Amino acid sequence: MTHNPQTVTDARGVPMSWCAESSRNAYEKALYRFQSYFGDPTVTLSAAVEAEPDFVMGHVFNASAMLLTSERAPIPAVIESIEKAESLAGKATWREKALTAAARHWMEGRWRDACATWDRVLAEHPRDAFAIQCGHLTDFLLGDAVNLRDRVARVLPHWDRQVPGYSYVLGMYAFGLEECNQYAQAEANARTALGIERRDGWTVHALTHVLEMQNRFDEGREFLQSTSPDWAPDNGFAFHNWWHLALFHLESCDFDGALRLYDEQVIPEPSEVSMQLLDGSALLWRLRLQDVDVSDRFGTLADMWAAKTDVENGYYAFNDFHAVIALAGAGRIAEARDVLAAVQSAARTNPALTRMMANDVGIGACQAIIDFVEGRHEAVVDALLPMRSYANRFGGSHAQRDILTQTLLEAAVRSGNRALAGNLVNERAVQRPHSPMTRRFRERANAG
Numbered sequence: 001m002t003h004n005p006q007t008v009t010d011a012r013g014v015p016m017s018w019c020a021e022s023s024r025n026a027y028e029k030a031l032y033r034f035q036s037y038f039g040d041p042t043v044t045l046s047a048a049v050e051a052e053p054d055f056v057m058g059h060v061f062n063a064s065a066m067l068l069t070s071e072r073a074p075i076p077a078v079i080e081s082i083e084k085a086e087s088l089a090g091k092a093t094w095r096e097k098a099l100t101a102a103a104r105h106w107m108e109g110r111w112r113d114a115c116a117t118w119d120r121v122l123a124e125h126p127r128d129a130f131a132i133q134c135g136h137l138t139d140f141l142l143g144d145a146v147n148l149r150d151r152v153a154r155v156l157p158h159w160d161r162q163v164p165g166y167s168y169v170l171g172m173y174a175f176g177l178e179e180c181n182q183y184a185q186a187e188a189n190a191r192t193a194l195g196i197e198r199r200d201g202w203t204v205h206a207l208t209h210v211l212e213m214q215n216r217f218d219e220g221r222e223f224l225q226s227t228s229p230d231w232a233p234d235n236g237f238a239f240h241n242w243w244h245l246a247l248f249h250l251e252s253c254d255f256d257g258a259l260r261l262y263d264e265q266v267i268p269e270p271s272e273v274s275m276q277l278l279d280g281s282a283l284l285w286r287l288r289l290q291d292v293d294v295s296d297r298f299g300t301l302a303d304m305w306a307a308k309t310d311v312e313n314g315y316y317a318f319n320d321f322h323a324v325i326a327l328a329g330a331g332r333i334a335e336a337r338d339v340l341a342a343v344q345s346a347a348r349t350n351p352a353l354t355r356m357m358a359n360d361v362g363i364g365a366c367q368a369i370i371d372f373v374e375g376r377h378e379a380v381v382d383a384l385l386p387m388r389s390y391a392n393r394f395g396g397s398h399a400q401r402d403i404l405t406q407t408l409l410e411a412a413v414r415s416g417n418r419a420l421a422g423n424l425v426n427e428r429a430v431q432r433p434h435s436p437m438t439r440r441f442r443e444r445a446n447a448g
């Protein structure tokens with residue numbers, strides 16, 4: 001005869017196997033940190049599992065949060081946490097066992113199986129904020145716009161203002177709606193969420209994306225500047241919202257303003273965080289496409305990437321692409337080619353999903369950057385023109401992947417293909433008819 005393990009519940013009524021009150025409090029604090037980016041959830045939970053080694057959710061949470069950094073470096077610690085959670089299967093609830101299985105799927109490269117497992121958990125426990133957050137972040141890394149919206153939509157009716165953390169769920173829904181081009185609904189949900197919790201950087205981000213996609217760059221600048229005291233200080237995600245502010249400056253051709261944000265907010269000091277370095281690469285590259293002198297910033301950024309490439313190369317093609325940008329941008333072509341070689345190797349040997357990402361988009365995108373730097377602009381056009389329609393396969397948001405279109409457009413200009421450049425500006429002008437950047441692209445296209 002089996003007997004059910006003794007359980008407790010979290011603040012949303014979701015069951016966990018029995019744990020000390022202090023561990024349950026640590027879980028709530030870590031969850032807040034996971035959702036809000038104010039502080040590192042794994043620091044909170046590492047202390048909790050030290051005090052209570054059988055705290056199942058502590059191990060599962062730690063493993064999953066480390067995986068979702070999109071970096072290979074923490075994998076040994078991830079394995080340790082997953083194995084610890086698996087060893088507690090006799091005590092764990094069904095949900096905890098499923099969450100542990102999801103983490104193992106993810107770690108072994110089966111991100112979609114992890115997402116399906118979180119969906120099963122959410123079918124039973126639609127208020128499992130941890131599972132929603134894990135699924136949402138993975139959908140982002142997958143470039144899966146539909147599930148960014150619908151994974152949240154499937155559980156949203158089970159939430160309301162009385163449930164702790166409701167605003168975070170609304171904010172995720174807003175971002176998913178934005179990635180599905182449903183801008184009015186996205187904005188309405190984001191504004192509701194910010195009315196509840198104005199410090200939520202992810203919701204600020206969702207609304208920022210709406211303003212970016214609708215080319216409301218003056219409004220976007222005002223919004224981010226005026227709200228930055230809410231979302232920026234001590235926040236682990238602030239660099240990305242600052243990056244978006246720099247994009248608004250770029251759109252109005254205020255290149256000095258964009259560079260100032262790079263120096264002061266996006267990469268203010270050496271960083272080891274791939275997602276932050278990625279934004280640095282993406283910003284400097286956009287400036288380089290406009291012939292802005294970024295001085296030795298590419299070199300400094302390339303040093304930060306180079307310190308990581310031995311470990312990270314070939315793990316996640318979206319990161320590799322941005323490493324190549326920094327290295328090639330700094331003129332360090334041999335090192336950029338080393339990263340490309342790692343992506344090519346990943347396209348043969350990685351688990352199926354990341355193999356696909358490397359093969360379908362990663363190799364061509366990395367090669368295009370190297371070709372651009374070495375002046376083979378026609379090759380860049382050949383590679384990127386078809387790729388734009390399926391580039392979401394290697395992850396990121398529409399705004400992030402716009403770097404491919406901007407590179408294509410500029411390569412068309414530089415290769416003298418005025419007709420194609422003109423058509424690409426026409427496309428851009430539909431969403432961005434009045435921006436100085438569109439005008440600038442138009443002038444460049446006309447000048448050939």
Ligand SMILES: [Fe+2]
Pocket residue numbers: 205209240244397399
């Ligand atoms: Fe973004």
